[in-house]
Amino acid sequence: MKGKTIILGVCGGIAAYKAAALCSKLTQAGAKVHVVMTESATKLVAPATFQALSHEAVRVDTFDELDPKVISHIDLADRADAVVIAPATANMLAKMAHGIADDMLSTILLATTSPILAAPAMNVHMYAHPATQANMEILRERGVQFIEPGVGQLACGYVGKGRLEEPEAIVEYVKAHFASLEAPKLLAGKKVMITAGGTVERLDPVRYFTNDSSGKMGFALAEAARDMGADVTLIAARVSEAFPSDVTVIRAESALEMEAEVLSRYNEMDLVVKAAAVADYRPSETAAQKIKKTGETLNVTLVKNPDILEELGRRKEHQFLIGFAAETEQLESYAMDKLVRKNCDLLVANDVSQDQAGFGKDTNIVTIFDKNGPALALPVLGKRETANRILQVAAERMNAGGKA
Numbered sequence: 001m002k003g004k005t006i007i008l009g010v011c012g013g014i015a016a017y018k019a020a021a022l023c024s025k026l027t028q029a030g031a032k033v034h035v036v037m038t039e040s041a042t043k044l045v046a047p048a049t050f051q052a053l054s055h056e057a058v059r060v061d062t063f064d065e066l067d068p069k070v071i072s073h074i075d076l077a078d079r080a081d082a083v084v085i086a087p088a089t090a091n092m093l094a095k096m097a098h099g100i101a102d103d104m105l106s107t108i109l110l111a112t113t114s115p116i117l118a119a120p121a122m123n124v125h126m127y128a129h130p131a132t133q134a135n136m137e138i139l140r141e142r143g144v145q146f147i148e149p150g151v152g153q154l155a156c157g158y159v160g161k162g163r164l165e166e167p168e169a170i171v172e173y174v175k176a177h178f179a180s181l182e183a184p185k186l187l188a189g190k191k192v193m194i195t196a197g198g199t200v201e202r203l204d205p206v207r208y209f210t211n212d213s214s215g216k217m218g219f220a221l222a223e224a225a226r227d228m229g230a231d232v233t234l235i236a237a238r239v240s241e242a243f244p245s246d247v248t249v250i251r252a253e254s255a256l257e258m259e260a261e262v263l264s265r266y267n268e269m270d271l272v273v274k275a276a277a278v279a280d281y282r283p284s285e286t287a288a289q290k291i292k293k294t295g296e297t298l299n300v301t302l303v304k305n306p307d308i309l310e311e312l313g314r315r316k317e318h319q320f321l322i323g324f325a326a327e328t329e330q331l332e333s334y335a336m337d338k339l340v341r342k343n344c345d346l347l348v349a350n351d352v353s354q355d356q357a358g359f360g361k362d363t364n365i366v367t368i369f370d371k372n373g374p375a376l377a378l379p380v381l382g383k384r385e386t387a388n389r390i391l392q393v394a395a396e397r398m399n400a401g402g403k404a
């Protein structure tokens with residue numbers, strides 16, 4: 001973050017007060033922060049607050065030229081290493097999507113060629129509105145990165161999705177963005193497929209079996225591979241996170257669907273990481289209509305799902321294959337058994353009985369195994385850092401072994 005020039009765009013949402021803390025944290029982290037506020041934002045927080053926190057003049061009016069030698073909206077737009085919009089209101093997203101430049105901030109957003117990171121915050125219905133979602137989709141396609149709002153109590157009284165992400169988390173996101181630009185392109189030119197989430201095995205149209213997988217580890221791997229220069233395809237089952245940007249996302253609900261999507265793309269891949277929690281069994285039949293409660297008991301017969309990773313191991317030619325194992329005991333022996341049985345190049349094992357590891361957590365504790373045994377035991381790390389380390393090991397081996 002040191003030495004980076006960041007434009008912090010503050011729009012007129014109640015969460016504008018949180019932008020003050022964000023401004024302070026970005027400045028403390030070493031960035032030069034230029035705050036640009038919309039007229040409405042100034043009704044919620046005074047520009048003087050941001051000026052004191054950033055030690056820079058705050059811009060609101062396009063025609064308020066502070067330096068006669070330059071045209072300030074173009075000058076700022078050109079100098080920025082990144083533009084962070086927090087809070088990004090539905091109105092600002094709509095203006096961005098349609099190229100409207102009617103105030104200082106929207107004009108800078110049109111003029112800049114630097115990366116834009118937008119943290120939306122608004123009422124739950126405004127966020128879910130098809131217009132807002134369509135605008136976000138347009139912006140996503142143009143490369144805008146979204147720091148998704150959280151779910152919680154909103155200022156309007158509703159509980160739902162629309163809360164501005166906490167300033168600390170936004171700072172982490174901005175840091176990760178700059179780090180990703182500097183990440184060595186260890187997987188440049190490689191095609192990488194990653195599976196994520198828990199499969200859904202349907203019993204009838206409204207009921208299903210699934211598991212607690214959130215998809216966080218798979219998403220972290222997809223982001224890390226993307227930042228290392230790979231062309232990433234993410235096969236996602238049931239997940240509880242927003243999809244990473246700039247990766248191809250394919251939805252696959254059940255193990256059978258995932259198998260079809262994975263196998264049909266396998267030949268063209270250089271690296272495959274099987275991070276999804278695939279159900280080992282599925283109901284033998286999926287009822288076409290909702291099952292009615294007729295008896296005192298209901299017996300469901302489960303049949304075995306195909307083991308996708310094992311099939312990939314069987315068909316392996318030039319691909320580098322990484323499997324995952326979630327264990328609660330005898331980590332090493334179970335991990336080595338899976339590595340051999342499924343013909344993986346690496347197997348990442350995590351002990352899900354530990355507090356800081358496993359389903360839904362932001363951290364993980366993994367050991368990476370190869371055919372000789374444990375190759376690298378990682379400490380408690382964020383899932384994104386864990387993903388970086390796993391892919392670094394894979395990339396080194398792929399490049400050294402001439403594989404892929």
Ligand code: CTP
Pocket residue numbers: 255274275276277278279280305306307308309310322323324325326327338
């Ligand atoms: N896996 C798969 N297809 C399945 C089951 C698992 O591709 N039907 C993959 C997972 O994506 C993961 C690895 O196999 O990469 C390990 O999954 P896990 O459930 O831990 O192992 P299992 O082989 O199912 O063994 P067990 O349930 O006996 O622990």
